[in-house]
Amino acid sequence: MKLLKRKKWILLIITFLIAITSIRLVWMNFLTKFDYDNNPPVVNGVLDLQGMKLSNNQTLTLNGEWEFYPSVFLKPNQLASDSSKPKNKKLLLQTPNAWKHAFDKKSDSSNYFGTYRLRILLDDNTTQTLGLRIEKVKEASSVYVNGEHIGGIKQSEIESNPHLTNYNPYSMKFKPNHNEIEILIHASSDRKDGGIIKPIRFGSIEAINHRDILSIGLQLFLCVVFFLHSLYAIILYFIGPKPKKGLLYFSLLLICATFSVLVADDKLLYRLFTINFEWKIKIGYLTYIGVSAFIPSVINSLYPNHPYKKIVRFFSLYCILYSLFVLIAPSEYNMQAAKVLLSTALVSSIFISTIILRKAISKISDIIFPLLGCISIGVNLIWVMVISRLSFVGMPHYPFDLMIAILAFTIFWFKRFFRVSAEANELAERLQIEDKRKDEFLINTSHELRNPLHGIINIIQAILDDQGDPPNKNHSERLHILLNVSNRMSLMLNDLLDVTRLKEKMIRLHPKKVQLQAVVTGVLDMARLMVEGKPIYLHHTIDDTFPPVKADEKRLIQILFNLIHNAVKFTDEGTITIRASIINSMVKIEVEDTGIGISEKELNRVFLPYQQADTNEIRESGGFGLGLSLCKQLVELHGGILSAQSTKGKGSIFSFTIPLFDNSIEDVVKDPVTLHNEGIEQTAASINYVHQISNTNRSIAGKGIKILAVDDDVINLNVLIQILESEKYEITAVTSGTQAVAKLEHEQYDLVISDVMMPTISGYELTRIIRERYSIAELPVLLLTARTRAEDILSGFQVGANDYVRKPVDSMELKARVQALTQIKISIEERLQMESAWLQSQIQPHFLFNTLNSIAALGMTDTVKMQLLLEEFSDYLRLSFDFKNSEPVVSLEHELSLVRSYLYIEGERFGDRLKIEWEIDDNIDLTIPPLSIQPLVENAVKHGILKRASGGNICIQIKELAEYVEVSIIDDGIGMTENNLEQLFIRRNQSNTNSGVALQNINRRLKQLYGKGLNIHSTPGNGTIVSFRIPNKE
Template sequence: MKTYKKLRVFIWVLLFFLSLGGLRLIWSQMTSIPAHPPAVKGSLNLQNWDFAENPLVTLDGEWEFYPNQLIPFESGSAAPARMQVLQVPGSWEQAFATEAKDSYRFGSYRLRVSLPRDTKLTFSIRLPDIRSASGVFVNGQPIHLIGRPADTGEGFIPGYHPSSVTFTADSGQADLIIHAASPSSMKAGGITGSVRFGEEGALTRTVWIGIGSQLAIALVLLIHSAYAVLLYLIGAQRKSVLTFASLGLFAAVAVLLDDGKPLAVWLNMGYETATRTILIAYTGIALCLIQLARLWFLKQTGKRIFRMLQFVYVLYTLFILFAPAYMVSRSSLFLTLSGLSTDLVFLVLMLRTVKREKEDGMFLLLGITAVVSNVFWAAIEPVTGPEPDFYPLDLLAALFALAAYWFKRYFRTSARTAELAERLQKEDKRKDDFLANTSHELRNPLHGILNMAQTVLHTEQDRLTEESRKNMELLLTVGQRMSLLLNDLLDITLLKENRVRLQPKELKIQSVAAGVADMLRYMTGGKPLELKLDIPETFPPVLADENRLTQILFNLVHNAIKFTNEGTIVIEARVRDGHAEIRIADTGIGMDGQQLVQLFQPYEQADSGITSPGGGMGLGLGICKSLVELHGGVLEASSVPGQGSVFSFTLPLAEPFRAAVYPAYPAGPDKNGPFGHDALSPAPLAAAEEELSPASPTGQAAQTARQEQTGWPEKRPSILVVDDDPVNLTVLRNLLASEGYRVETAASGREALSLLDGNGWDLVISDVMMPLMSGYELTWTIRGRHTLAELPVLLLTARSSPQDITAGFLAGANDYVTKPLGAYDLKARVRSLIGLKLSVEERLRMEAAWLQAQIKPHFFFNTINSISILSEIDPAKMRSLLEEFSAYLQNSFDFQNSEQLIPLQRELELVRSYLAVETVRHGNRLGIHWEIDDIPGLRLPPLSIQPLVENALIHGVPDKKSGGVIRIEVKNRENGTEVRVTDNGTGMDPAILGKLQGVDAGEERRGIGLANTDRRLRHMYGTGLTLESSPGLGTAVSFFIPASCMSGDSLQPRKQQKNSVSPGRD
């Protein structure tokens, strides 16, 4: 079977070789010139030649030659001296045998042609490339000049290209004189090619057939080069493709500078320029063949031969460019030998490849056959006669065969690549499925590990060493980042499977950006970073999915934090071309162009130079890009290494802001899709509200049970609801009002803070994503005034990811509810938090009443002793003391002390009774000054002034032997009422004062009574006791009641004062 295949291949090759030979013979026959008399001793007799039947002849033979003479032009002039007979075509070197080899040479050729006497034809002469300047004269008339031959080198001007001249010979004689000149750099001068002669039209057709063949070959070569360049640009970016294109270009130049030299004529090249150009073209062909052989056939031979040949050709190219002209013109033999060596190596390697290639080797074999055919006919030229002007078929056959092999190979490789790509896609799908399944399986054990680690860190904190504690915190950090990675893996799978369904709605980008910024402030890792928002309040709403928009901003800002060690991260927005453009700019390490190209590819990460545990897998930015594109926007990035990066993405504006420019936004997907209701959709709340309305049986039963359980029919707890969406505010107000709560709403965090000064709130419910001040920042501000128990905060969030929830708890939230809101869930959490707050209030009031009821033994015994002594010396004063002591005991055990507020006069009565008893004991050593303004209707917490007076009396006055003065002031100020108790005792130094002002000071340091008073005041008014003291000057303790809180029905904390503390010296 193998022998049969080889025989079949041999037969095909032989037939192809014979076909090429037959075509060459046909071409030679078509372009051949019939036999005719040769020139003899300067004369050629064509009187009997029939130019009508055979219009072309060659003027080959013996020409007269006059070395170093430019003979006269006159027809029939006598021959000058030193005439020689030279063979044309041929070199004139024998005529200058006695002269120096590097001398300037010139001379004249002369031939007398006898023509038919009665001819009326116009004749043409086709001159070959006479090197390197020539002038043509017929019958004494100058016909053509190429360059300028001269009798001295100074007047010589070179010219170099074949040309045709036309003349008439009415007399039947044509005396042809050709002046030729050549510089010393020429290796061979004179007429080295055949001079064709004949009828003008026939000669012109023959010339243009040759030039047309050259142009056709050059065009084919350039087309193949263009195809190769196109293939390279559209994806086949291989060196071999560009090398093939270069080969075609060099070959086209070489063809156009051969034979008729049309390129030299068009560009008016001189001999030197044309010679250097064609040598560079042939050298380029050899270099390209070497490069192709190295790229395609490297397995068949070593690298050394290729490197050696490439080095030789590069040196030769430099030689062509910079060596003197005479040296370049004489180096063609080197190029011929090296070119043959290169061709031989290439042919041998191709033959080896044919043996190895099972599929496309036949094309290579046919190309080799065409090259061998061309070499074979060139070798037998001395036997068959000269070749025609330009024979293109062998070159075309070799070119098409090799191109067919290379393109066939390329297309086969492309098919295999497509097959591999399909297999890779399937494997990629399997990989995604595996990652998704693995992510699901890993989440539960990972969260278990995190919870156990958090528990150990919390319960064993006192036992852990500093290094162990840091390791546990690092474990939690790595685990949290792994949790984010698992979430990204799930998201990337959903995006690839087109299972992400957006729930677009009108959103304020200010709200989302503020929430994300506040969330990430807790995740900066202690870096000196500043997060800035630069979004105007008037920025129009966008149409987006709140959950996904938060995810986009979170990933982009988190990425900026990750790669920014210090500086600023700015979130800004603007309107551009009818869309909202959001930009996140950082001052981090930046990226280069190559990193930007791969930035949004899954599993690709820029080499940041920053290493951190749990650095991720490069999924976040790819997810952001996909989510932005799902919204109809574009995510882009720009960066400068060392200066920072800017990420920007676009979103469609909400309907009212884009309707004039853009068509209506397509309707969103089914609300019952994979992500349930819209993130803030009132649908579930409205349904629950209807179900729980008083008109429904369920609502009536719930209301009865509610009143029985909470006891709130008379005093309704107050709830402040904060959200920038009016629809959500309305729904929440109606839902909570049906539960018996007093509900007020605020459209922003700042408005909520202003309302906090005017009511006694039991609960704050806030959305997380709000403009200017997010829910996180609002919660953090509230926690600066109230503890978790004094004013609970319930956050509403569209995302339930661990980082969102952690950010809320770190800001100080008591609890959170995930959107879409469930009515039962929301009401249960509200009831629980309000119950907690009311329980704390009750505990504080009962604690104050209990503390007052616990009369200190020394006070009781001192008073009894005073009464006993006065009974003997001053009975009237004794009776007065008994009345004051009785009033003090009655007020101390009064049930009103457990109430939230009492009139000012009630509190002052208790203080006066207490001071009356103490004045008897201290006598003239104690001075009391009262400054009480008339403030109608003023109510304040019970037992709020008496502990301050008792503190001043016990710790201020006794420290001075001369006694002291206590000043009690109740002053009406511009924004409220100030209560101030001052003594002129010894005071305290700054160290003791600092300890008393410490926010972490325990009750054992501050005193139980004053600590209780301070907590109640802060709970009521937002600020507690303020302590001022100087050594030797005394101490002042004061508190402030805002004007908005002086009504008995409106109690609410106020912004904390600068030195708000819980001082005491109980």
């Protein structure tokens, strides 16, 4: 199979070679009609044209034996006088050909010159204007006809500067004044291979011009073709979606090819610009080197996975070095080296390109066209080298090989373009089909879910409307709540269609009275968790009295969130501010950041779908560029306008407008807004079956687990209460984060359930405040959120939430999560209480032995004291192992009894070293955590007072103030350093002392019950004060 395919390619290439060779042969045959069929030769310096009529379409070549006088410039009519005849011997030189045989082979002169002489015999009646066409005379020439200078460089200039050059072809016209024409051509060169090396044409001036016009026209046409193709290639390179080096190399190849045409044959470039001979040579070689270098580069870009990369790189380096040599070396060395170096470059270029394309034949579609283009260029180079070696051949410029090459490359680029376009169209069609399938899936899913939901709504409505057997009041309330929740679920199902509806401009908004400040607060709390450690300050300047707006709350949240998220993404540090102002009947909301800003060019397209600013931040962070486009469409659906202003490096301002709620400005002027009260009143007025919730606690089913529910929506609170009341929880419902914080200041709860979007203090901010006082284990927080995107859920967990439940709430899920969180809370409390009891039960052995020794000693000296000490020791042991120590709180007297017994025992042991003071206010009715004072007293005695040899004083102070009772343990012992204070609350795995564990336990229990732990103030050498506060009973 491979062999058959290989034969097919070989056959195709051979056919192509035959075709382009045939085209050239046809061209050469076509040119013969511009030449005479029987061109008479020059014999012995004479061309006899007598009896021959000169045509206006055909020319003669003056090939044959010209008279040549070496090393002399004959003057016109010099041969007519015997006295002025040249001394040099006349030679008959075959022309065109180099004159190297006319000079001494041993001569090493750098200046060769001589005179060519030809006599043309015409009819007597010849009156037409005649012309001569000089193709190539190395290196300078001057033409005289019948003694008159008609073209080339004047003899005086050649004599004054033997190295003067005139390399350009040129034509001349003249009129014969009798039947014989004498043509003298002065030629000079610094090389032995100089002289007339291409045929000189003779004929009527019309025939000469006709041939010139044909040659020049073909060259200009080819240059225009090259230029146009180069132009579209460079345009495609810059405007394409991804710049392709192949297009750039192709454009440079064509530019070099254009210059190679302009410096060849008629040398059109040198007719436009005066350039010395040195640079003519350099420019000519550089253009051919450029063509040679860029052909493999183009092929390499088409098929970059070939195994010849090193060869391509080496060849590119060769071309660069050769170009430098051409620029530096004199023209003489360039011309000598060109025979090897330039030929090597041209042949290597075609060879390398061909072997690369041969490898790519089976891997790239349509690669045959570049291959044929390279073959065409190669064939053209072969013909150029052959014709340049044949001095007797001279013909107009042949453009078709290069045109075929460019055509082949162009066909390849266009076929690739159309193929890519077809693939893109096919892909677009497939994507449109998939997009329609996705839309159909969303529509079908929505309808499938809405049908049973509408059935539920209809059944509930039928029960409520049944006058014959109406439900009781309690059931009616629950059914109304269920109906309202079902309606909300119906709206959520409609949200599934938002993407499709937005695309088809069919999206439906549900505008209502929305408190802008509440929405902005919640969105900012979500956004604060997106900053990822950036030093960004997010805030708003919208106060509580700002009038409400008329908007779809969910869409408004979506708009603000996307704009703030965009600002965070473009801001590494600084400030993001949200402002709002009233303009006529609209509210203008601005999101301003101090980030990197967006350029004016990028700003014009940021609102287009799938468009993003071109920055490193964006490339790192990723994204699809849909956020701003979606915001723009949603704002416009609200009747507003989204716009942007930005200065590169200074930041951006995105602003949009939404309408005010009707008459809101006048309402605000007359009666300032109170956020949560107004919301309750509006909801209660519109939904008359929901009980109004006051600011007082709502307790369900008596004592038990206490839950604090926070939501500014009364219906949501009622739903929570209805779901959880069967579990016998004590539920306190409040309608704002501010009220929740106040409740937590004075009461203890086992769980907080909070909505995320609330005015003033959002659910995120409330959770953050709670975590400043309670750990995750001490007071769990369950968030309710309507947004379930990963970043929204992460926002809750990052501020310290234990769990979340998606709204609308599923009763089974809510009950399960509440039960799990409350059980964790209870387990933590029991562990703390057991830890407290365990600590007290760990009575150190040396304390027992010392106490028993003291009792034994008193038995021998003072039996009364022995009896008292024995009783106190018995009380100490009894109180230490009392089961009350495992309860949350005990009476103050119970705790003080344990302290008194302990201090009595230590007082008997240490005598005057331990002085005890009691400062306790009368009639204090207080319960405190068990084992909260005695371990502090023991710690003060052991580690403070008894560390001094002289002992010290300890004071137990209990003062009743207006809102709390303060308990203080004051000693004048050795005190502690700041480092010691820091080590006190290090966890058990880092410190293994019982005193450290006891202080940690007391501190955690106090914070759990009252929100505040121990306060410790100490100065080394001056003693320590340890205190805590217990709120008064209400």
